Amino acid sequence: MARTAYCKRCGKEVEAGEMCPFCGTRLGKNAVHAAWCVERTPVKDWMYWNSVMRLLLPGVLAILILVLLLEGISGGPGAVEKMIASAFLPVLGILLLTTLGAVFAILLLQGKELSDFVVDSRGIHETRYLPDPTPLKLILRMKTPKLPPEEGESRIVKLSERHIAWKDISRVQLWPEKCTVLFYAPAWWLRIPVICTPFTWEDTMDYIREKLGRRKKVRLPRTLIVQAPAAGRRAVRNAPVYQEPETQQIRMEEEDLRGTLPDEETTDAENTEPLT
Secondary structure (H helix, E strand, O other), rough: OOOOHHHOOEEEEEEEEOOOOOOOOOOOOHEEEEEEEEEEEEOOOHHHHEEEEEEEEHHHHHHHHHHHHHHHHHHOHHHHHHHHHHHHHHHHHHHHHHHHHHHHHHHHHHOEEEEEEEEEEOOEEEEEEEOOHHHHHHHHHHHHHHHOOOOOEEOEEEEEEEEEEHOOOOEEEEEHHHHHHEEEEEEEEEEEEEEEEOOHHHHHHHHHHHHHHHHHHHHOOHHHOOOOOOHHHHHHHHHOOOOOOOOOOOOOHHHHHHHOOHHHHHHHHHHHOOOO
């Protein structure tokens, strides 16, 4: 299981439970979480390209619409037709491809990085780190090229943090082929893509069902929806009513009653003389 708890007194990750096995401190519900770390290569990671496309494509479309609108206002529909028939669109396409090539080179030179994911009772948290930083890698990530002091064998630089609370999530989308969960807030904007491991996938699903499974306003896959139990009053009405079995009175005739008496009692009764 990937669920662990953080003991504030010991400062250690311990197994999830009520008490810390090292110091005996009581662990609260907020201390239990699922935490893991994954290594990511930006140039091979689709989530990085998704972030680039969400900014680049709307920008190119806005430029195209603005140019055509200004041309139409100044010269009329004929000017717009001439603009479309000219080399404007091929030039815009070449600029788009050149920008994508530059982005590819930047992501390639950025190198690998580490992403720490934490899923707890408050929400989802992501912290990105750069191991073995160089001035070039920091500049390409828009960070100051100043290296931190060396501690031990290697350096590590904290790049960014992202957090999202359970109450702010509007939509959840699963990508099981890549062990990835996409959290949207609002429903049309991707906030945090969580890259799970095969050992943390089920724990993450359990957290989502626990926190979001009963919320009707959140768009969830069917596998994550938790059906609400029936109302108490309705359950009471539909409960089976206990009925006592009917009792029937049986009247026995005197002859039948005599036949049920033991033989000895019957014999004694026949041999007894009547009192005079």
